[in-house]
Amino acid sequence: MEHTVTAYDVELEALTSELSRLGGLAEAQLRDCVGAIGGRDEALAEAVIARDGMLDGLDMEIERSAIRLIALRQPVADDLRRTIAAMRISTNLERCGDLAKNIAKRTLVITESTSVMPPTSSIERMGELVTERLRDVLDAVASRNVQAALDVWHGDKEIDEQYDAIFRELMTYMIADGRMITACAHLLFVAKNLERIGDHATNIAEIFHYEVTGEPMPDERPKSDSLVGDRSQTHR
Amino acid sequence: MNDLNTGELGGAVALKASDKPVADAKIQVKNLDFFYGKQRALKDVTVDFDANVITAIIGPSGCGKSTLLRTINRIYSLYPAQFATGEILLDGENILAKSCDVGALRARVGMVFQKATPFVLSIFENVAFALRHYERLPRSEQADRVEKALRQAALWDEVKDKLGQSALALSGGQQQRLCIARTLAVSPEVLLLDEPTSALDPISTAKVEELLSQLQTHYKVIIVTHNLQQAARVAKQVVFMFEGEMIESGSHEQIFVRPREQKTSDYVTGRFG
Numbered sequence: 001m002e003h004t005v006t007a008y009d010v011e012l013e014a015l016t017s018e019l020s021r022l023g024g025l026a027e028a029q030l031r032d033c034v035g036a037i038g039g040r041d042e043a044l045a046e047a048v049i050a051r052d053g054m055l056d057g058l059d060m061e062i063e064r065s066a067i068r069l070i071a072l073r074q075p076v077a078d079d080l081r082r083t084i085a086a087m088r089i090s091t092n093l094e095r096c097g098d099l100a101k102n103i104a105k106r107t108l109v110i111t112e113s114t115s116v117m118p119p120t121s122s123i124e125r126m127g128e129l130v131t132e133r134l135r136d137v138l139d140a141v142a143s144r145n146v147q148a149a150l151d152v153w154h155g156d157k158e159i160d161e162q163y164d165a166i167f168r169e170l171m172t173y174m175i176a177d178g179r180m181i182t183a184c185a186h187l188l189f190v191a192k193n194l195e196r197i198g199d200h201a202t203n204i205a206e207i208f209h210y211e212v213t214g215e216p217m218p219d220e221r222p223k224s225d226s227l228v229g230d231r232s233q234t235h236r
Numbered sequence: 237m238n239d240l241n242t243g244e245l246g247g248a249v250a251l252k253a254s255d256k257p258v259a260d261a262k263i264q265v266k267n268l269d270f271f272y273g274k275q276r277a278l279k280d281v282t283v284d285f286d287a288n289v290i291t292a293i294i295g296p297s298g299c300g301k302s303t304l305l306r307t308i309n310r311i312y313s314l315y316p317a318q319f320a321t322g323e324i325l326l327d328g329e330n331i332l333a334k335s336c337d338v339g340a341l342r343a344r345v346g347m348v349f350q351k352a353t354p355f356v357l358s359i360f361e362n363v364a365f366a367l368r369h370y371e372r373l374p375r376s377e378q379a380d381r382v383e384k385a386l387r388q389a390a391l392w393d394e395v396k397d398k399l400g401q402s403a404l405a406l407s408g409g410q411q412q413r414l415c416i417a418r419t420l421a422v423s424p425e426v427l428l429l430d431e432p433t434s435a436l437d438p439i440s441t442a443k444v445e446e447l448l449s450q451l452q453t454h455y456k457v458i459i460v461t462h463n464l465q466q467a468a469r470v471a472k473q474v475v476f477m478f479e480g481e482m483i484e485s486g487s488h489e490q491i492f493v494r495p496r497e498q499k500t501s502d503y504v505t506g507r508f509g
Contacts, residue, residue: 214494
């Protein structure tokens with residue numbers, strides 16, 4: 001049912017529309033920075049860096065629109081949750097953009113250096129998985145599908161496991177050939193950034209769940225981080 | 237949804253859209269119907285009013301919120317064609333019973349209306365009149381009780397030097413606080429307020445709201461309001477009525493952040509009403 005005051009609906013729809021645009025931009029940034037690694041594509045990496053300002057601007061615009069809505073409409077119930085969710089999802093998408101820019105910068109550094117390049121297929125696969133997760137959660141938000149968002153939330157463990165595997169793989173390359181250390185060090189950060197983008201996709205799923213149901217996620221977020229190790233074992 | 241108010245499964249179903257019943261409910265309304273002649277204005281209303289918090293009754297025009305309020309001190313009894321069936325328990329005692337002393341009830345349950353109703357008397361006499369109606373007091377004690385009531389209503393400092401002046405010379409907000417003082421003078425347990433700030437400017441409204449916040453620790457306060465922001469500001473418990481039925485009762489957080497019923501959500505978000 002629509003609001004009695006139609007301008008209220010117009011403002012809420014505008015907020016959702018801006019958020020969709022930001023989601024599309026973040027997805028494009030992620031796809032392109034991963035593509036730049038695989039293709040050693042400097043032009044694509046530079047395009048990602050140049051485009052980051054657009055995401056920052058859109059995030060600020062969303063915050064301004066949400067604050068205005070809160071001040072002038074005093075939203076309650078699902079309108080309130082929708083407005084707050086839009087602000088929080090926007091922040092997460094802007095961070096995804098920053099991380100994608102960072103990946104693109106490191107890609108430029110590696111491509112321009114004389115360091116020997118290790119295989120990057122594992123990182124590219126992780127990048128594709130993270131891209132798919134981000135796309136899935138944004139689709140879930142657009143189609144108001146809470147179950148699809150829950151599926152993304154449960155899938156964070158797989159991203160963490162891939163990160164662990166890449167960490168160990170890069171360590172072996174560094175040990176085997178010292179000429180790869182520089183490139184591998186940068187790729188460690190790239191893998192970490194991808195893992196962080198995966199976390200942001202999970203955050204978005206949690207925020208969306210709260211927006212629709214008014215309740216936080218019922219369970220602990222599934223985590224798999226074997227790099228730190230099981231401290232109960234080391235202290236035996 | 238229809239099962240909520242047919243009473244077919246009894247009180248347990250009627251409470252479906254409410255929070256869990258509070259152990260120390262000050263007032264319990266059970267299966268209340270109210271009639272203006274043949275017109276049924278309240279339909280099988282069952283709701284608990286929690287003690288020591290402000291409860292706001294909200295809903296669109298004609299939903300029965302003022303009617304519900306008026307049953308709690310039986311002011312409707314003044315009109316022969318109006319009657320109620322069911323129970324209203326005040327501290328466990330049914331005030332709808334024929335044996336209930338209505339005069340004594342109205343000392344326990346005071347009422348303040350949308351339009352301030354000061355008597356055409358001095359400020360002092362407005363408050364003393366209520367006292368004299370219920371108690372025989374020496375003049376000195378009367379004066380003390382008048383001062384106490386005016387202090388409780390946050391009006392004393394503004395009127396202490398002009399107690400002999402006509403109450404009609406006060407501003408709208410002051411008159412309303414005088415009416416509250418008059419109600420408080422007889423030491424009630426419950427305060428019923430029917431849109432008490434609708435006719436007031438924002439500053440007077442804020443003063444009355446601040447007063448109600450202070451009073452809730454000692455009195456059960458029930459306020460009918462069509463101002464949703466006011467209900468959100470002052471009330472800890474909110475009851476939503478629609479077409480004579482109690483749709484949902486809960487904490488202000490529940491009603492304004494995650495209402496359970498679609499009708500409640502539609503109303504508080506401005507989708508109808």
